[in-house]
Amino acid sequence: xxxxxxxLSGFFLILLLFSITTYIxxxxxxxxxxxxxxxxxxxxxxxxxxxxxxxxxNLVSGLRGYLLTNEPFFIQSxxxxxxxxxxxxxxxxxITNDNPAxxxxxxEIASLxxxxxxxxxxxxxxxxxxxxxxxxxxxxxxxxxxxxxxxGHENEIQQSIQNKFREFTNSEYAFREEQRxxxxxSVQQTRNISFYLTILSIVIGIGIAGFLASHxxxxxxxxxxxxDSISAGNYNVHVDTRxxxxxxxxxxxxNNMARVLAExxxxxxxxxxxLNQFAHIVSxxxxxxxxxxxxxxxxxxxxxxxxxxxxxxEYVGMIKGRVRRAESLLxxxxxxxxxxxxxxxxxxxxxxxxxxxxxxxxxxxKGITLMVQHPLPELYTERLPLFQVFSNLLNNAYHYHNxxxxxxxxxxxxxxxxxxFFVEDNGPGIARSYxxxxxxxxxxxxxxxxxxxxxxxxxxxxxxxxxxxLNIEVMSEPGKGSTFSFxxxxx
Numbered sequence: 001x002x003x004x005x006x007x008l009s010g011f012f013l014i015l016l017l018f019s020i021t022t023y024i025x026x027x028x029x030x031x032x033x034x035x036x037x038x039x040x041x042x043x044x045x046x047x048x049x050x051x052x053x054x055x056x057x058n059l060v061s062g063l064r065g066y067l068l069t070n071e072p073f074f075i076q077s078x079x080x081x082x083x084x085x086x087x088x089x090x091x092x093x094x095i096t097n098d099n100p101a102x103x104x105x106x107x108e109i110a111s112l113x114x115x116x117x118x119x120x121x122x123x124x125x126x127x128x129x130x131x132x133x134x135x136x137x138x139x140x141x142x143x144x145x146x147x148x149x150x151x152g153h154e155n156e157i158q159q160s161i162q163n164k165f166r167e168f169t170n171s172e173y174a175f176r177e178e179q180r181x182x183x184x185x186s187v188q189q190t191r192n193i194s195f196y197l198t199i200l201s202i203v204i205g206i207g208i209a210g211f212l213a214s215h216x217x218x219x220x221x222x223x224x225x226x227x228d229s230i231s232a233g234n235y236n237v238h239v240d241t242r243x244x245x246x247x248x249x250x251x252x253x254x255n256n257m258a259r260v261l262a263e264x265x266x267x268x269x270x271x272x273x274x275l276n277q278f279a280h281i282v283s284x285x286x287x288x289x290x291x292x293x294x295x296x297x298x299x300x301x302x303x304x305x306x307x308x309x310x311x312x313x314e315y316v317g318m319i320k321g322r323v324r325r326a327e328s329l330l331x332x333x334x335x336x337x338x339x340x341x342x343x344x345x346x347x348x349x350x351x352x353x354x355x356x357x358x359x360x361x362x363x364x365x366k367g368i369t370l371m372v373q374h375p376l377p378e379l380y381t382e383r384l385p386l387f388q389v390f391s392n393l394l395n396n397a398y399h400y401h402n403x404x405x406x407x408x409x410x411x412x413x414x415x416x417x418x419x420x421f422f423v424e425d426n427g428p429g430i431a432r433s434y435x436x437x438x439x440x441x442x443x444x445x446x447x448x449x450x451x452x453x454x455x456x457x458x459x460x461x462x463x464x465x466x467x468x469x470l471n472i473e474v475m476s477e478p479g480k481g482s483t484f485s486f487x488x489x490x491x
Contacts, residue, residue: 004246010208017201021194028190035183042176045095045102046169052088053165055081056113056158063121067128075125085113102171109164116157219247223254235262294323344382351376351390351421354383355410358391367404370394373411377419380491385464390423392457393484397425418489426481435474461486 062078065071089110096102124144131141222239229237237258241251297319301308308316355372362370379386390410397408409424430438441459465472465486476482 006208007212010204014201014205017197017204021197021201024190024193024197028186031186032183035179038179039176041095042172042179045092045172048088048092048095049165049169049172052085052092052109053162055085055088056161059085059121060154060158063124067124070128078121082117089113099175102168105164105168105171109161109168112157112161112164116154116161120154120157216247219251223251226254226258230258230261235265290323290326294320297323344384346381347383348378348380349383349386350378351386351412354387354390355394358387358394361391362394363398365398365401365406368398368401368406368408371407371409373409376410376412377414377490379419379488381488385468386488389461389464389486390421392461393423396457396484397423397427397482401425401427403427415487418487420485420487422483422485424481424483429478429480430474430476430482431478432476435476438474439472 058081059078062074062076062081065074066078089106092106093103096106127141127144226237226239235258238255239251241248241255297316301313301316352372352375355376359370394408394410401408403426407426409422411422411424413420413422439458439462441456462472470487470489472484472486474482474484
């Protein structure tokens with residue numbers, strides 16, 4: 001499975017879980033809103049029922065006050081209560097329309113209320129109005145009023161109305177409690193679902209992240225170890241790959257690269273070995289006839305020196321010079337080809353003693369003074385490569401010097417982790433356009449016939465330093481001498 005597909009799958013799974021959680025919370029919020037609306041309706045219902053019961057009391061007190069005192073104030077209070085009760089009953093019918101039990105109780109209350117009005121309140125009010133006509137009517141009203149009171153139907157109706165309202169309010173409170181418990185349970189359930197879904201999302205996310213981190217890290221560690229092995233020279237390395245994800249494909253590509261690299265390295269080593277053998281064979285095969293030519297010329301020179309014309313003697317000397325130059329070129333080729341293939345041991349090297357040793361190999365040239373800074377440092381390094389660098393630079397300075405009072409100086413500067421050595425001369429100098437050319441093998445600034453230089457010395461110096469990732473620079477102008485500087489590590 002591809003890592004990108006796994007990441008997308010994990011992302012969408014977590015997104016799905018959070019979407020479910022959000023949807024459940026939304027549904028719960030809808031339920032809370034519905035329950036809040038029901039609570040609001042319930043509160044309105046309770047308030048309306050309380051108002052209705054309070055108005056019943058106002059009706060009774062207003063009716064009795066009017067019947068006893070005949071004051072208009074009491075009948076106005078009675079009428080207001082009647083009108084308001086009609087409105088309250090209408091509101092309660094709308095609110096309880098979806099609750100059959102409450103609707104039935106409300107119908108019973110309305111029926112008792114109407115019965116109280118028709119059987120008690122309205123007859124008494126009509127009788128009271130007639131009582132004002134004559135004394136006999138007044139006596140009839142008193143007799144009628146006392147009879148109504150003695151019958152006790154009013155109290156029974158009022159008590160029934162109170163009982164019905166108590167039952168009505170109790171059912172409303174029970175409904176409120178049931179809704180509260182339902183809402184509490186729903187909220188708790190939603191919390192639990194949200195909590196577990198969130199925990200599940202986190203666990204899945206951590207699991208996917210952990211798997212990806214482990215899988216990718218393991219793959220990268222294997223590839224790093226593989227790269228370290230290759231950098232250490234072990235090209236026959238292989239990392240096991242499983243799966244078809246990007247890491248596995250990259251590992252497979254690295255395995256293929258290592259295999260191809262191993263084949264190319266083997267081929268390169270074989271070619272280098274063949275080239276090394278070829279250099280030795282060619283050198284041996286060419287040196288043999290060159291020595292033969294030199295011997296024959298020497299014999300001619302010994303046996304016929306007195307009889308040989310001056311012009312012929314010059315030709316013989318020219319032949320011997322060309323033979324020596326050819327041998328020098330062959331030796332230079334061999335020296336250049338050996339650089340970097342031979343492992344040198346490190347040892348404590350005194351640069352001052354190294355320069356003293358090189359002095360014995362420098363060409364003898366009158367008028368040249370070698371000035372060496374004292375003391376030069378001691379290094380723990382490979383002795384032979386450093387010897388070759390100084391030897392070739394000093395030989396180069398001596399060989400090309402063209403002044404009677406020549407000076408060649410060797411000095412150094414100490415840096416943080418390396419030294420910078422300088423070989424300076426006051427010779428003919430080198431044009432800037434040749435500063436790169438002089439480090440190319442067989443390249444010289446003079447014609448081959450006019451110089452014994454092979455053009456190998458500076459190329460050897462450049463190769464030794466380049467193989468060690470060190471630098472060499474030249475500062476020179478025609479007629480102002482030359483300064484070659486190179487770096488060498490302290491350890």
